[in-house]
Amino acid sequence: MRNLFAFFYRFRAFLVFLLLEVLCVYLIVRYNTYQGAAFFNSANNYVGQALEFQSGITDYFRLASVNQTLASENAQLRQELMLQRQLAAADSSASMDSTYYAATDSSRAHPFILHAGRVINNSVRRMNNYLTIAAGTADGVQPGMGVVAPNGVVGRVKTVSQHYATVTSLLHSQMLVSAKIKKSDTFGTIKWTGGNYRTALLDYIPLHIKPVKGDTIVTSGFNTVFPEGIMVGTISSIEKEPDKSFYTIKVKLAVDFAQLSYVYVVENTLKEERDTLEQNAGIITDEQ
Numbered sequence: 423m424r425n426l427f428a429f430f431y432r433f434r435a436f437l438v439f440l441l442l443e444v445l446c447v448y449l450i451v452r453y454n455t456y457q458g459a460a461f462f463n464s465a466n467n468y469v470g471q472a473l474e475f476q477s478g479i480t481d482y483f484r485l486a487s488v489n490q491t492l493a494s495e496n497a498q499l500r501q502e503l504m505l506q507r508q509l510a511a512a513d514s515s516a517s518m519d520s521t522y523y524a525a526t527d528s529s530r531a532h533p534f535i536l537h538a539g540r541v542i543n544n545s546v547r548r549m550n551n552y553l554t555i556a557a558g559t560a561d562g563v564q565p566g567m568g569v570v571a572p573n574g575v576v577g578r579v580k581t582v583s584q585h586y587a588t589v590t591s592l593l594h595s596q597m598l599v600s601a602k603i604k605k606s607d608t609f610g611t612i613k614w615t616g617g618n619y620r621t622a623l624l625d626y627i628p629l630h631i632k633p634v635k636g637d638t639i640v641t642s643g644f645n646t647v648f649p650e651g652i653m654v655g656t657i658s659s660i661e662k663e664p665d666k667s668f669y670t671i672k673v674k675l676a677v678d679f680a681q682l683s684y685v686y687v688v689e690n691t692l693k694e695e696r697d698t699l700e701q702n703a704g705i706i707t708d709e710q
Contacts, residue, residue, distance in 0.1 A: 533692040534649050536570075537562050539587070541682045546619040551591040553577065555685060558585040566647070568688040574653035574676035575599055575612075575641060576685050587687070593619050593679055600645055601654050604638040606631060612639070612654055612673065619679050621658065624671040631669075633660055639673050646693040 430437065539557030557563050559582055569576040569589050577591040590597055593614050601624065602609035610626040624639060637657045643650025653676045661670040 533690055535562070535689040535691065537687040537689060538684060539563070539687055540684055542586075544679065544682055545591075546593055546679045549595050549616050551593040551619075551679070552580070553589040553591055553682065553685070555587050555589060555687075556585065557687060558583050558587050560584050561687075562689060563587050563687045564689070566693075567690075568647040569685050570648070570652055570688060571677045571682060571685050573678070574655065575648060576677055576679075576682070578647060579687060589685075591679065592622070592675070592677070599648070599654065600642045601639050602642040603627070603631070603633055603657075604640050604651075606633075608633075609642045609644065610668075610671075620675050622655070622673050622675055624657070624673050625668065627669045627671055629662065629667060629669065633657055633669065633671060635660060646690045646696050648688060 537557055539555035539561070541553055542556050543552075543554035545551045545553075553569075553576070555569075563579060563582050565579050565582055567579045569579060575592055577589045577594070577597060580588045580590045582588075592599065592612070595614070595616065597614065599612040600609060601612045603624075608627055608631050610624050612622050612624055614622045627633060635657050639654040639656065641648040641650060641652040641654060655673040655675040657671055658674040659672040663670055
């Protein structure tokens with residue numbers, strides 16, 4: 423305490439001068455219109471810059487939570503869009519009777535629920551690639567569920583913990599996806615054979631079909647994993663080999679797996695019912 427008093431006593435003249443300067447500035451600003459306006463404009467400018475800098479730092483550390491919120495909102499919007507598309511398709515092909523209205527109950531017409539998850543690990547250069555996402559049983563994710571990105575199909579959930587899940591990527595030698603040429607509704611199977619992570623093969627398209635380069639490939643809806651009409655890619659090349667009864671078709675995948683950040687896990691609320699029925703009927707499919 424004595425050192426503090428000694429400091430004030432030693433610099434008493436400077437401190438009195440500084441106090442008087444502050445008082446003078448206050449009186450000038452307080453009782454002179456021009457100087458007051460100039461002071462407050464300058465002060466507001468510096469304060470605004472400081473607040474903007476503080477806001478930028480705060481927003482940076484909130485990016486993760488903001489992105490998660492946006493991804494959840496996008497999942498809801500995509501879910502509604504899928505419902506509208508399915509109802510529109512049903513409306514164009516069904517008669518307007520009581521049976522039709524019963525079939526378009528929201529839970530039956532659109533049994534799919536989307537859960538957003540952030541990609542925290544990913545590989546694209548192996549023969550069998552996987553992803554890890556920050557979404558688990560606590561978020562409603564279960565093994566066997568399909569996974570899509572904003573651009574298209576990603577893969578299928580393999581294992582799940584409370585807060586995380588591993589996903590078998592479409593870039594996996596044993597991952598098969600039932601797909602179709604959107605223009606003709608001809609269905610086949612998408613599989614990845616290694617190499618370029620942006621290209622896969624569409625198998626089992628018969629020779630009497632006339633696919634063309636640029637045709638859109640979407641999911642067929644012939645399974646309980648993916649809804650019908652999810653984008654897979656576009657045809658990049660077509661080969662007709664003499665010793666085969668099917669085309670060799672290469673598809674440019676819609677999803678860039680090297681840039682995945684957020685994905686959506688697809689929950690089919692009617693999956694168990696359908697799987698049980700098909701198993702009891704002895705129907706077995708290798709496609710996912």
